[in-house]
Amino acid sequence: MISTRMQNLHPYVPGEQPKDRVYIKLNANENPYAPSPKVLDAVVDFVKNNPMKLALYPDPDSLELHRAIADMLNKTGGVLCNAVTEGNEVTAAKGDEIPFKVTPEMIYSGNGSDEVLSFVFYAFFGSDKKLVLPEFTYSFYPVYAGFYNITTDIVPMKKDWSLDTEEMLLRSRKNGSGLIFANPNAPSGIALSRNQIRAMLEKADPDQIFVVDEAYCDFGGESCIPLLKEFKNLLIVRTFSKSLCGAGMRLGYIVASPEIVNYVTTVKNSLNHFPIDAVAQVAGIAACENPAYYCECARKVRDERESFQAFLKEKGWEFIPSKTNFVLARNPKMPGEQVYQNIKKEGILVRHFGTKGIEDYVRITIGTKEQMDALKAAIDKI
Numbered sequence: 001m002i003s004t005r006m007q008n009l010h011p012y013v014p015g016e017q018p019k020d021r022v023y024i025k026l027n028a029n030e031n032p033y034a035p036s037p038k039v040l041d042a043v044v045d046f047v048k049n050n051p052m053k054l055a056l057y058p059d060p061d062s063l064e065l066h067r068a069i070a071d072m073l074n075k076t077g078g079v080l081c082n083a084v085t086e087g088n089e090v091t092a093a094k095g096d097e098i099p100f101k102v103t104p105e106m107i108y109s110g111n112g113s114d115e116v117l118s119f120v121f122y123a124f125f126g127s128d129k130k131l132v133l134p135e136f137t138y139s140f141y142p143v144y145a146g147f148y149n150i151t152t153d154i155v156p157m158k159k160d161w162s163l164d165t166e167e168m169l170l171r172s173r174k175n176g177s178g179l180i181f182a183n184p185n186a187p188s189g190i191a192l193s194r195n196q197i198r199a200m201l202e203k204a205d206p207d208q209i210f211v212v213d214e215a216y217c218d219f220g221g222e223s224c225i226p227l228l229k230e231f232k233n234l235l236i237v238r239t240f241s242k243s244l245c246g247a248g249m250r251l252g253y254i255v256a257s258p259e260i261v262n263y264v265t266t267v268k269n270s271l272n273h274f275p276i277d278a279v280a281q282v283a284g285i286a287a288c289e290n291p292a293y294y295c296e297c298a299r300k301v302r303d304e305r306e307s308f309q310a311f312l313k314e315k316g317w318e319f320i321p322s323k324t325n326f327v328l329a330r331n332p333k334m335p336g337e338q339v340y341q342n343i344k345k346e347g348i349l350v351r352h353f354g355t356k357g358i359e360d361y362v363r364i365t366i367g368t369k370e371q372m373d374a375l376k377a378a379i380d381k382i
């Protein structure tokens, strides 16, 4: 009954969401904090006072949302944990300032950055030239490549788990194709500096797309947004799911040149004209209008991460110092699968990947202080 295309699908396997008991969830890099109370107020007000807005189609272009996203980026510089807050006022930290105004025309938004990424794959990569990606990065990239019949050229990591940027550039030039990676990368948590990415862009083919997924940038990376005016082939993907406490809202976006935004909009308008529902648009706008709250959340996560890494060090665990809201760590005396099982027995879920090369590790999302205290106790026990 099913098509050949269907037979060849290899779907992404998400972090488990068990229903059998209540676990402390440190397995999907969600934010442990609720959205800003102002977001909750905006949503309640919207559904109570605008019932017809649920009966009618939402704005297909999400214009207000794009304005709000652009404003937030201009204010924060795209790194929430560093941004300077004074009451509700937020300004970009020194070094994070964007030297031009991000405009709404430079924003495209979709139903989570997963959907946004799928449209990027459709628009810019193909079967005729091999897409370059790192061996360990967001595991949805190869899934989309399979879905769209895109051939890939996978570049091994360096020994220290960082990206082999030289090799990636070499292959992208050889293949005449674009490239994609996450920065900070997952599941390593390692970040390239903006200057390192600038150096890559200077060597890359300006006619090929250069995609940087900044899902975790707000927790301590350096954003590439300031490079957008110089490099028209740069496409930055970001999400509300991690630093904006909104994984359940399903909002992700692109920051890029208006030309790139138009290409992705064409893909959207050829598939689903209304990817962001009216309530998510309202929630997203309210989140962007209250960045100070999220700066605070990002700082709490960052501080908890540093304290957890100090704990791991003290316990003799190995880990890769992280710039994100997760840490890839291993107990040198115990296989990763067993670490995962033992922690699960204590009522805490972390992520274990069976993938060869990282099977000794678990990826631990940084939670609240209380959650991390429970995890530390569980680690002490095993």
Ligand SMILES: *Cc1c(COP(=O)(O)O)cnc(C)c1O
Residues within 6 Å of the ligand: 029, 111, 112, 113, 114, 115, 138, 182, 186, 213, 215, 238, 239, 240, 241, 242, 247, 250, 251, 252
């Ligand atoms: C979580 C994550 C995403 C997906 O985010 P959604 O907006 O929830 O779809 C994309 N890229 C990376 C690197 C991520 O870690």
